Amino acid sequence: MSRTVVGKWGKNLAIRVPMDVARMAGLTDGEKVEIETQDGDIVVRRRAAHAQARQDAESAAEEIIAESRSHSLGGISIRDLLDDGRRG
Numbered sequence: 001m002s003r004t005v006v007g008k009w010g011k012n013l014a015i016r017v018p019m020d021v022a023r024m025a026g027l028t029d030g031e032k033v034e035i036e037t038q039d040g041d042i043v044v045r046r047r048a049a050h051a052q053a054r055q056d057a058e059s060a061a062e063e064i065i066a067e068s069r070s071h072s073l074g075g076i077s078i079r080d081l082l083d084d085g086r087r088g
Contacts, residue, residue, distance in 0.1 A: 002018040017027060027033070027046060034045045068078040 002021050004016050004018060007014050007016075022028075025046065032047050034047060036043050036045075065079075068082070071078050
C-alpha cells in the first residue's frame with residue numbers, strides 16, 4: 001500500500017499517484033480517468049479499463065444469447081420461450 005498527501009490545486013484538491021501504483025494500473029500521464037465516491041471511499045477508474053470491462057460484458061452477453069438458441073426445453077429453444085414470454 002502506498003501513501004500520498006492531499007494538496008490544494010487552485011480551487012480543487014489534488015492527489016499525486018505514486019509511480020509504482022500508476023505503473024501497476026497502467027496509468028499514463030495525461031490519461032483521462034473517472035472519479036466517484038462509493039460508501040465514503042474515492043474510486044478512480046481508468047476510462048480504458050472501464051471500456052474494456054463493458055466490451056467484455058457485451059461479448060459475454062452475445063455468447064450467452066447465441067448459446068441459448070442451441071439449448072431446448074421439450075423441443076422448444078430457450079430463445080423461443082423467452083420471445084413467447086415477452087409477447088404475452
